[in-house]
Amino acid sequence: MGYRVAFLGPKATFTDLAAAKLFPDEERIPLLTIPECLDAVQEDQADIALIPIENTLEGSVNITLDYLVHEVELPIQGEVVAPISQHLMVHPNHKEQWENIETIYSHSHAIAQCHKFLHKELKGSVSESVTSTAAAAQYVFAHPELRIAAIANELAAKEYGLEIVRHNIHDFAHNHTRFIAVSKEAIRFRGHSEKENGSKTTLMVTLPADHPGALHQVLSAFSWRKLNLSKIESRPMKTGLGNYFFIIDINMEMDEVLIPSTISELETLGCTVKILGSYPSFLISNQSKTFSET
Numbered sequence: 001m002g003y004r005v006a007f008l009g010p011k012a013t014f015t016d017l018a019a020a021k022l023f024p025d026e027e028r029i030p031l032l033t034i035p036e037c038l039d040a041v042q043e044d045q046a047d048i049a050l051i052p053i054e055n056t057l058e059g060s061v062n063i064t065l066d067y068l069v070h071e072v073e074l075p076i077q078g079e080v081v082a083p084i085s086q087h088l089m090v091h092p093n094h095k096e097q098w099e100n101i102e103t104i105y106s107h108s109h110a111i112a113q114c115h116k117f118l119h120k121e122l123k124g125s126v127s128e129s130v131t132s133t134a135a136a137a138q139y140v141f142a143h144p145e146l147r148i149a150a151i152a153n154e155l156a157a158k159e160y161g162l163e164i165v166r167h168n169i170h171d172f173a174h175n176h177t178r179f180i181a182v183s184k185e186a187i188r189f190r191g192h193s194e195k196e197n198g199s200k201t202t203l204m205v206t207l208p209a210d211h212p213g214a215l216h217q218v219l220s221a222f223s224w225r226k227l228n229l230s231k232i233e234s235r236p237m238k239t240g241l242g243n244y245f246f247i248i249d250i251n252m253e254m255d256e257v258l259i260p261s262t263i264s265e266l267e268t269l270g271c272t273v274k275i276l277g278s279y280p281s282f283l284i285s286n287q288s289k290t291f292s293e294t
């Protein structure tokens, strides 16, 4: 039986492009926010949620991390990394005088990826964040009477009838976003042709209170086992100032010896450890048509 894949929509978001690549044969359901995607899986209205978690220019998508840790019990079952190209687009009526735009709509991460461009080329304009790049494109098309633009991808320009007036406005060329697939059950990734690029295990670690050198000891538990970490990030526990947990990505899948013994060592130190998932990583290539520059 096929999966129902909830993704951050509407149609033509970057997440939609990633979902179409990774789940070409499954039913794909666009929802307007990341929490809605996660709730849909938690409440069995979908089998999988595909949502963004990290961007090379802007860092983590905090709402994704926070929901995974505080709000839902859904393991990460896979990830896909995709190249991201941002374009500036306007309603066709404003194609000739696009430099006069007053407000630029997009997802907050997309706005941040184009910060230098906006500062230099559209000084004085205001940026407004909305739920996704595609929602911004939809809004711009619905309001030809306003002097507004959207930052979104090429497919969104086509889908919502906008004109791209500046291509590739992201500030740094190496712009990639990681998307995660979460599900109650292990996922069979089938029917796609994306490259598998190793595996990861993600842990959430809470340090013991008032334990000098705890973070150093945590890191040494990984380092003497030669476990390669691709990410370590702290987020507030939301219980009081100074209380943080760490998200740690290990570049290997869960094994029977190394990761379990690391977890035991951390627990002996007084840490609380939760496994957020152990999963394959896929890479959407730069040659991929839908993501590439025109």
Ligand SMILES: O=C(O)C(=O)C[C@]1(C(=O)O)C=C[C@@H](O)C=C1
Binding pocket: 008, 012, 013, 014, 015, 016, 052, 055, 061, 084, 107, 109, 110, 131, 132, 133, 134, 177
């Ligand atoms: O708004 C979209 O199109 C999304 O899929 C979200 C999102 C993000 O959360 O970072 C995904 C990729 C890009 O980095 C910009 C926005």
